[in-house]
Amino acid sequence: MTIEFSDFSFRYESLDKPTLKHINLRIEKGEKIVIIGPSGSGKSTLGQCLNGLIPHAIKGEITGQLTLHGQQCAKLQLHQITEQVGTVLQDTDSQFVGLSVGEDIAFALENQQVSNVDMYPIVKSTAKMVELETMLDRSPQDLSGGQKQRVSLAGILVDDVDTLLFDEPLAALDPKTGRKTIEIIDQLHQESGKTIIIIEHRLEDVLHRPVDRIILMEQGEIIADLTPDEMLASPLLAEHGIREPLYLSALKSAGCTIHATDKPANLNHYPIDQCQSQFLQWRSHVVSENNNSDKLLEVSNLTYSYDGERNALEEVSFSIRRGEFVSILGKNGSGKSTITKLIMGVIAPDDGTITFNGEALQELSIFERSQKIGVVMQNPNHMISHHMIFDEIAFGLRNKGLSEEIIKEKVLSILELCGLSKYRNWPIEALSYGQKKRVTIASILTLEPELLILDEPTAGQDYRNYTAMLNFIHKLNRELGITVIIISHDMHLVLEYTQRSIVICDSKLIADAPMTQVFSQPALLDKANLTTTSLYDLAEKLGIDDKNGFMQHFIQLENHVA
Numbered sequence: 001m002t003i004e005f006s007d008f009s010f011r012y013e014s015l016d017k018p019t020l021k022h023i024n025l026r027i028e029k030g031e032k033i034v035i036i037g038p039s040g041s042g043k044s045t046l047g048q049c050l051n052g053l054i055p056h057a058i059k060g061e062i063t064g065q066l067t068l069h070g071q072q073c074a075k076l077q078l079h080q081i082t083e084q085v086g087t088v089l090q091d092t093d094s095q096f097v098g099l100s101v102g103e104d105i106a107f108a109l110e111n112q113q114v115s116n117v118d119m120y121p122i123v124k125s126t127a128k129m130v131e132l133e134t135m136l137d138r139s140p141q142d143l144s145g146g147q148k149q150r151v152s153l154a155g156i157l158v159d160d161v162d163t164l165l166f167d168e169p170l171a172a173l174d175p176k177t178g179r180k181t182i183e184i185i186d187q188l189h190q191e192s193g194k195t196i197i198i199i200e201h202r203l204e205d206v207l208h209r210p211v212d213r214i215i216l217m218e219q220g221e222i223i224a225d226l227t228p229d230e231m232l233a234s235p236l237l238a239e240h241g242i243r244e245p246l247y248l249s250a251l252k253s254a255g256c257t258i259h260a261t262d263k264p265a266n267l268n269h270y271p272i273d274q275c276q277s278q279f280l281q282w283r284s285h286v287v288s289e290n291n292n293s294d295k296l297l298e299v300s301n302l303t304y305s306y307d308g309e310r311n312a313l314e315e316v317s318f319s320i321r322r323g324e325f326v327s328i329l330g331k332n333g334s335g336k337s338t339i340t341k342l343i344m345g346v347i348a349p350d351d352g353t354i355t356f357n358g359e360a361l362q363e364l365s366i367f368e369r370s371q372k373i374g375v376v377m378q379n380p381n382h383m384i385s386h387h388m389i390f391d392e393i394a395f396g397l398r399n400k401g402l403s404e405e406i407i408k409e410k411v412l413s414i415l416e417l418c419g420l421s422k423y424r425n426w427p428i429e430a431l432s433y434g435q436k437k438r439v440t441i442a443s444i445l446t447l448e449p450e451l452l453i454l455d456e457p458t459a460g461q462d463y464r465n466y467t468a469m470l471n472f473i474h475k476l477n478r479e480l481g482i483t484v485i486i487i488s489h490d491m492h493l494v495l496e497y498t499q500r501s502i503v504i505c506d507s508k509l510i511a512d513a514p515m516t517q518v519f520s521q522p523a524l525l526d527k528a529n530l531t532t533t534s535l536y537d538l539a540e541k542l543g544i545d546d547k548n549g550f551m552q553h554f555i556q557l558e559n560h561v562a
Contacts (some may be wrong), residue, residue, distance in 0.1 A: 001069040001084060001162040001195060003027040003050065005006060005441040008064035010045060010054060014430070021220045022064070029162070032189050034206050037217035038241045039434045039462040043199045046217070047167050051071070052081030069162075086161035088152045088169055095152050101127070101143070102136035104151055108159035125155045129184060131177075149173055153181065163195040164188070170202045171459045172378070174331045174489040176529040180356040183210045201462050203237075204245035204492075204534065207265055216240060228265035233258045238437065241464030246492055247534040253557050254278040267534055272541045279542050282553045286326065293322040295358075296451060296483050297343070302352035304338055312338045314507045315352070320451070320485060327478050327515065328487045330504035331393045331529025336487045337378070339504075340453055345369050356451070357445040370396075374449030378456040378487075380436035383443075389415075389431070390424050393443045400447075410446050417472055418442040434461040441469060445476075452476075455487045469495055491533045495519065495551070496558060503528050516555070520547040 005025040008271065011018040013140040020042050027033060037043045048054045049066055049368045056078040066073045068084055089095045098104030102123055108121045135143070140151050146269045151174050156164060166185065186209035200206050203214070207228055214231045216224040220241050224231065231237065237244045247267050251258060256275040257484045263269040297320040304313045313335045320326055322389040328334045341347045343354060345366040354361040356372060377383050386392040390411060397407045415421045418438050437459070444452065452473065458466045474497055476482045488494055494501065494515060501518040503511035511518055518524065521533050539550040 001029050002067075003163065003195070004065075004067050004220065005049075006065045006067075008049070008066050009062070010049060011061045012045075013059045013061075018061075019220050020049070023222060025215065025222060025225070027195060027197065029195055030189075030193045031212045032186075032210075033198070033213045033215060034203065034211050035197065035215045035217060036099075036201070036203055036242055037223075038464050039432055040219075041217040042220040043217055044167060044432070045220075047087070047165055047197075047199050050163075050165055051085045051087045052076070052078045056081075070495045082161075084161055085163045085165055086156040086159050087165045088149075088156050089167050095155070096140045096148075099139060099196070100137050101132055101140055101151050104140055105132075105136075105154045105158055107155060122158055126158050129157065130154045131180075144172075144337070147332055150177070150181075153184070157184075161194070163197065166196070166198045166200070168200055169198065170200060170205050172332075172456065172489075174529045175205075175491055175531040176526070177332060178202070178205050178489070179208055179531060182206060185209070201243070201458075203242060207245065207295055210266075216242070221281055223398050227260070229260045229263050232264040233260040233262075241462060243463035243492065245534055246495075247538040249558070250538055250554055251275060253554065254282065267537055267541065272538075276542065279544070281504065282544070282550050293324075295319045296322040296324075296356065298353075298355045299339070300353045300355075302339070302342065302354065303350050304342060304347065305350055310508045313342075313504075316504070316507075317352075318502050318512050320483060320511060322450075322483055323477070323481045325474070325484045325498050326486070327498040327501045327503050328485060328504065329489075329494065329518070329528060329530060332489075333508045334504045336504055337455060340377075340455055340487065341451065343369070343373060344375050371447065372449060373451045373453065374444035374447060375453045376437075376441050376444050376455060376457065378459060380433065380440045383440045384428055384436060387427055387429075389420065389426050389428055389439055392428060392439055393446060396443060398445045414442045414446050418445070419468055428437045434465060437461055438465065438469060449482065451483045451485070452488070453485045455491065457486060458490045464492075489530075491519070491530065495533060495535070495555065501532075505529075508537065516548045516551040519551060 005023040008020060008023040009018045010020040033045050048058060052073065054060060055062055055074060057287065062074065068081065073081060078404050097107050098102055105121055105123045105126055111123060124133060127136055130153055132150055132154060140148060149169065167180055173181060180207060185196060186192065198206055211228055214226055214228055215222060216236055223240065224236050232244065232248060248264060254275060255278045258264050262271055299456065300317050301315045302313050303311055305311045312427055328336050328339065342349055348362065361369060384392055386395060393411045393414060394407050397410060415424050418441060420438055420442060423431065428439065473484055477484050486498060501513065501515045502509065503518060509528060511524055519533060519536060535551055535554055536547055539547045544550050
């Protein structure tokens with residue numbers, strides 16, 4: 001099925017200017033393409049045109065044409081489009097229809113009136129493909145972000161459509177599950193010959209398996225349509241705020257010249273020998289962080305179970321010193337977010353204690369905790385309670401009883417810092433998922449917490465925005481001494497910003513060590529469903545023994561540049 005945009009533009013009913021401008025794009029049957037671009041570039045809007053939500057569910061003005069297999073989309077019914085294009089959304093919560101995982105996966109088959117006898121084995125084998133076979137009776141709402149993503153993926157895989165559209169399929173997934181998802185998509189592509197369209201910020205992760213083309217969008221236009229090798233050899237990614245693969249950054253830092261003919265899209269194919277000499281000086285002495293400051297947060301023998309049968313956390317102990325920037329790592333469902341809930345006071349531990357500044361947290365109410373500890377949850381929709389952006393960010397300050405004059409000054413200052421000034425009079429529903437994320441971070445920062453916990457801060461954020469945000473948080477950490485804990489799957493982010501990593505696996509703490517030390521242990525990372533970074537893989541290919549020092553050298557170079 002050929003998909004073709006011909007001089008296609010689209011303007012949302014509520015906006016003055018078009019979001020998509022003069023799009024000319026042809027996708028052949030069986031192609032596998034990736035659409036990248038910063039937040040607000042029009043990627044998701046293009047996706048909504050492909051799956052029929054525009055114009056059938058989302059109103060606006062269209063000029064030009066979009067055709068599926070020679071048929072004009074504007075003349076097709078919505079169900080005629082969805083029978084040809086299946087979508088896995090970024091915001092998985094809005095995609096669930098069943099009360100259980102099994103029901104949700106079976107939904108499309110029920111619509112096609114497949115008999116129960118035929119349906120059960122299909123659901124079971126599809127669930128197994130995405131490692132959900134033991135969760136068929138569980139409610140989708142009780143699952144972690146990554147597990148929810150896999151339910152959505154399974155729900156599409158059972159449906160026999162020509163084209164599969166993935167809108168940021170990796171946003172909530174741990175590295176190993178993300179890699180597996182890309183492998184599943186690739187296997188599906190090879191075996192079925194379906195057309196695959198992936199909209200994604202995490203370009204390096206998508207390139208774990210080959211793709212035919214990368215489409216780069218900016219401000220509603222297609223800026224480039226190139227092969228992966230051509231795209232990575234060009235300066236376009238840096239120019240448009242897209243994060244390039246980590247190994248590519250290292251090659252450039254060492255002074256290597258990147259040519260498309262060297263096949264830079266795959267480190268295994270890249271002629272690394274020609275760069276060997278440039279890396280000779282990359283033998284760094286690891287700088288030890290001597291943090292002798294007071295313990296701010298102390299977690300002792302923390303145990304918690306949601307159902308009274310299986311422990312989500314089991315005798316976990318660690319401490320965070322004032323002024324540290326620490327990451328908590330682990331696979332989906334390992335217990336990372338449970339730690340946050342216990343610190344917030346949303347749930348109480350079955351055993352163990354948490355102290356903050358030497359004071360037992362269980363003595364404090366949720367409100368009292370929130371004045372000292374700011375928590376930015378993974379899903380911004382779970383935090384937002386106001387219609388307008390200004391009111392959302394001002395909410396905590398109004399609760400403290402401050403004057404409107406002081407509130408306005410503080411809110412405008414935070415909006416500026418978080419890159420949200422131009423949206424200050426916007427309603428929240430007009431924002432993208434990534435922009436909502438920034439609103440929740442801004443509303444926490446107005447309260448000036450001593451400890452800031454960020455749960456998956458990069459999910460749904462483009463590189464340019466989250467780099468600006470994290471550079472800002474890094475500055476708060478460095479200059480104001482705000483202690484920061486990041487709970488993340490994003491190995492690149494952890495590598496760039498954190499000094500120490502606490503690794504949780506199957507409810508237990510399995511490592512608490514300097515970050516580069518953790519990142520130099522493939523067996524440990526594998527156990528926690530994480531993967532080595534391509535920086536480690538590059539050091540391996542170069543035959544460098546001191547991977548820890550190699551990574552430290554890269555980080556020092558990057559920070560010096562920043």
